[in-house]
Structures are given as C-alpha cells and as structure tokens.
Amino acid sequence: GQQLNQSPQSMFIQEGEDVSMNCTSSSIFNTWLWYKQEPGEGPVLLIALYKAGELTSNGRLTAQFGITRKDSFLNISASIPSDVGIYFCAAVNYGGSQGNLIFGKGTKLSVKP
Amino acid sequence: KAGVTQTPRYLIKTRGQQVTLSCSPISGHRSVSWYQQTPGQGLQFLFEYFSETQRNKGNFPGRFSGRQFSNSRSEMNVSTLELGDSALYLCASSLRGGGGTGELFFGEGSRLTVL
Numbered sequence: 335g336q337q338l339n340q341s342p343q344s345m346f347i348q349e350g351e352d353v354s355m356n357c358t359s360s361s362i363f364n365t366w367l368w369y370k371q372e373p374g375e376g377p378v379l380l381i382a383l384y385k386a387g388e389l390t391s392n393g394r395l396t397a398q399f400g401i402t403r404k405d406s407f408l409n410i411s412a413s414i415p416s417d418v419g420i421y422f423c424a425a426v427n428y429g430g431s432q433g434n435l436i437f438g439k440g441t442k443l444s445v446k447p
Numbered sequence: 448k449a450g451v452t453q454t455p456r457y458l459i460k461t462r463g464q465q466v467t468l469s470c471s472p473i474s475g476h477r478s479v480s481w482y483q484q485t486p487g488q489g490l491q492f493l494f495e496y497f498s499e500t501q502r503n504k505g506n507f508p509g510r511f512s513g514r515q516f517s518n519s520r521s522e523m524n525v526s527t528l529e530l531g532d533s534a535l536y537l538c539a540s541s542l543r544g545g546g547g548t549g550e551l552f553f554g555e556g557s558r559l560t561v562l
Contacts (some may be wrong), residue, residue, distance in 0.1 A: 367549045376451070376537050376553030377490075384548075422490065426549040434503070435480075435549045439489040 336361045340423050340438030348446050353410040355441040357423030365428045366399050366406035371440075372419040380421075381408070384428070415445050449474065451554035453538050459560045465526040468557045472519050472540030478502075479521040480551065481513060484535040493536075496521055525559075533561045 340357045347353060357366070365384055369377035381392050383399035383406060390397055396409045406423055420442050426435040452471040460466050472479050481493040492505040496515035513523040519540075525532055535558050539551035 365549050374555065376539070376555050377551075378553070379550055382548065382550055424549055428548055435492070435551070437490040 336436055338423055338425055338436055338438035340441055342441055343439070344442040344444070346444045346446065347413055349413060349415060351413055353413055353417070353443060354407065355421060355423075356405060356407045357425075357438050358405040359425060360404065362403045363425035363427055364403065365426045366397075367424040367426075367435075368395075368397050368406070368408050369422045369424060369437075370419045371422065377422055410443075413443075413445050415447050418443055418445050451538055451540050451552055453536075453554035453557050455557060456555065457558045457560075459562060460528050461562050462528055462530060464528050465524060466528060466559060467522055467524045468536055468538075468559075470521045470523075470538030470540075470554060472521070472538075473552055476540035476542055476552070477519055478541045478543065479515055479519065480539045480541070481521070481523050482537045482539065483507070484537055484556070485533075490537070493523065528561045530561050533559060535559075 338357050338359050367382045368380045370380050371377040381390050381397040386399055386403045387401045388399040394411045398407045420440040422440045423438040424435055454469045478497045480495040482490045484490050493507055494504045494513050495502045499515045510526045515521045535556040537553050537556045539553045541551050
C-alpha cells in the first residue's frame with residue numbers, strides 16, 4: 335500500500351543549527367502536511383501544502399511541496415530547545431475521506447543547548 | 448475554544464479484557480478519526496466517523512470498533528485485548544469529513560497498557 339518514507343529517523347543537533355528533513359513516496363499526493371508531536375501530547379499541525387512546488391513558511395519553519403508531488407521537505411532555521419519533538423510528514427489526496435491521510439514514521443529531533 | 452478531549456489518559460488492562468475510550472471533538476467539528484500510535488508502526492489509521500456514520504476503516508481486526516453520537520462525541524472499543532494492543536490511541540477532529548484536507552486537531556491521547 336501507500337507509505338511515506340521519512341528521513342532521517344532522528345537528529346541530534348546543537349542549538350542554533352539549521353535542520354532539514356524530508357519525506358518521499360512512490361505515490362502522488364495533492365496535499366502534504368507536517369505535524370509536530372511533543373512528549374505527552376498529540377501531534378499539532380505545523381504547515382499544510384496544497385500545490386506542487388509550493389514553498390510555505392511558518393516562523394522559522396519552511397516546507398516545500400515537491401514538484402513531482404511525491405515528496406516534501408521541512409527546514410527549521412536557527413533551532414532552539416523548544417523545537418524538540420517528533421516531526422511527522424503526512425499526505426492525502428484532497429477529495430477523499432480523511433482516512434486516506436497517511437503519516438511517515440517521524441523524525442525525532444533533539445536539541446542540545 | 449476547547450480542544451479535543453480524550454478520556455481516560457492512562458489505563459492498564461489485562462489480556463482478554465475489553466476497553467472503551469472516549470473522545471470529545473472541538474465544538475462544531477463533525478469528523479472524528481482514531482489513530483493507533485506505537486514506536487514500531489508509527490501512526491496508523493483506525494477509522495473515521497462523520498455525522499454518526501463510519502466513513503472509512505483502516506486495516507485492523509474486528510476487535511476494534513467505534514461509534515459516534517449525535518453530539519459528535521466518539522468512542523472506540525477494543526475487545527479481547529492482546530499484548531500488542533498496548534499503544535497510544537489518538538483521536539483527531541476536523542471541520543470537514545469527506546473531502547478531508549488532512550488538517551486534523553489531535554487530542555492528547557489515551558495510553559493503553561495491556562499486561
């Protein structure tokens with residue numbers, strides 16, 4: 335079935351560094367999303383992308399919807415300790431049931447002050 | 448605006464028992480989805496309800512069931528619990544059901560441990 339391959343699985347970085355993570359699939363999607371989950375919490379939506387090639391920012395976060403519609407990237411600039419958490423990519427073909435939303439397995443980010 | 452509320456937050460059961468988890472969506476949201484989260488499998492879709500109707504179901508055995516009430520609150524039930532059912536069960540609500548945009552609002556989850 336459809337699956338999202340997210341990498342890296344984990345990252346250990348120094349405060350102030352930039353972070354990049356990506357998500358790929360063999361299937362085409364018309365919507366890509368990025369969620370963040372902090373310990374003891376449910377995932378929270380960070381960015382949603384609806385158009386191939388789209389580049390969207392949310393503060394220090396920037397995400398891109400790949401032109402092939404099979405991938406997406408998330409960058410975090412100048413990381414801070416509160417960026418710690420698990421980042422999930424997700425994809426769906428808008429027009430179907432929410433059940434078609436699938437998630438990557440996450441990138442666990444650790445930030446050393 | 449209150450967020451998605453899940454109860455209970457933590458529970459411990461033994462094999463063979465059954466469990467019911469509850470979810471109250473954000474006011475005005477008619478779609479409720481349930482996900483199982485485990486370290487090995489990540490977030491896996493269980494089912495989605497919209498206006499009391501199950502719209503979609505993931506690849507889980509029939510021991511996993513759910514329902515939605517007229518006030519959009521939802522429950523999920525797992526019968527004959529197995530050790531492998533230990534997981535964080537997440538409920539998510541959204542404004543629109545079918546035609547979903549992927550924009551979900553998650554609760555904090557119910558952490559189930561099966562001994």
